[in-house]
Amino acid sequence: MDDPYDFGAISAANSISDIYAMGAIPVTALNIVAFPPELGFDVLAEILRGGMDKAEEAGMLVVGGHSIKDKEIKYGMAVTGQLTGNSFTPSSRAQAGNLLVLTKPLGSGIITTGLKKGVTPPETLQKAVEVMKRLNKEASRLMMEYEASAATDVTGFGLSGHALRMAKASGVSFKFYSDKIPIIEGTYELLEKGAYSGGSTMNRLYAEPHIEWGEDVPEAFRKIFCDAQTSGGLLIAVSPKKAQQLVKSLAEAGNNESAIIGEVISAVEKTILVS
Numbered sequence: 001m002d003d004p005y006d007f008g009a010i011s012a013a014n015s016i017s018d019i020y021a022m023g024a025i026p027v028t029a030l031n032i033v034a035f036p037p038e039l040g041f042d043v044l045a046e047i048l049r050g051g052m053d054k055a056e057e058a059g060m061l062v063v064g065g066h067s068i069k070d071k072e073i074k075y076g077m078a079v080t081g082q083l084t085g086n087s088f089t090p091s092s093r094a095q096a097g098n099l100l101v102l103t104k105p106l107g108s109g110i111i112t113t114g115l116k117k118g119v120t121p122p123e124t125l126q127k128a129v130e131v132m133k134r135l136n137k138e139a140s141r142l143m144m145e146y147e148a149s150a151a152t153d154v155t156g157f158g159l160s161g162h163a164l165r166m167a168k169a170s171g172v173s174f175k176f177y178s179d180k181i182p183i184i185e186g187t188y189e190l191l192e193k194g195a196y197s198g199g200s201t202m203n204r205l206y207a208e209p210h211i212e213w214g215e216d217v218p219e220a221f222r223k224i225f226c227d228a229q230t231s232g233g234l235l236i237a238v239s240p241k242k243a244q245q246l247v248k249s250l251a252e253a254g255n256n257e258s259a260i261i262g263e264v265i266s267a268v269e270k271t272i273l274v275s
Helices: 004-021 041-058 108-117 122-133 137-145 158-170 187-192 198-210 219-225 240-252
Strands: 025-035 061-069 074-082 099-102 150-153 172-176 211-213 234-238 259-266 272-274
Touching: 004 025, 004 041, 004 074, 004 122, 004 137, 004 150, 004 234, 025 041, 041 061, 041 074, 099 240, 108 122, 108 187, 108 198, 122 187, 137 234, 137 240, 150 158, 158 172, 158 198, 158 219, 158 234, 158 272, 187 219, 198 211, 198 219, 234 240, 240 259
Parallel strands: 025 061, 172 272, 211 272
Antiparallel strands: 025 074, 099 234, 099 259, 150 234, 172 259
């Protein structure tokens, strides 16, 4: 991000996601900062303001932090959360017959890589910023309300990597429908301009031996499926009886791109099937 406030807000939202993926409530955070002083402390103040605003939105306290001088800006949070009642949703309890719900669209990695290359249009970047800044707070609350079996957040390892980990931990396979997966508008156009990160390439190298692609799944989609996300959504395994209502409630809570994108099946040779 070029905007320091957005950088701080997105970093904070990304840091809190692991807590929300467990169905837990974030309680405290420590700021972790690496910063080149020559940029000016007004820039640092804006980064921290973005993080603080997200902390307040999440209802947690920033209780301190650590900072060092560095040539490159780095910012994040170490977050502590609290489990309450039946809020625990580990990634290892997806059950055959569950449907898979994704709460945010894919493409943020491609869009921000395009920004580095100078090819991302402002309107496409703004859509990505809005998605990345959105907390998974309501998604987490609703998945607990609808008694999700399992969940994970979708971040640096892409949908491919996080789904693979979740399916393997649960001893099942996941079947995805490529035409149902939400994608940020403008992502395909940036792929055509060469906006694809090294991290996303590594994601694909890691996951692809475990993926069975349908013959009609285009190459561009395969790249997006492995795209490294920043502050992505939650991938939720939930009962078929409750999946549609969950998506409806997510939309009412501001997660308009949420969708049922696949299903959990009994384990087969390949862990991930994409049609």
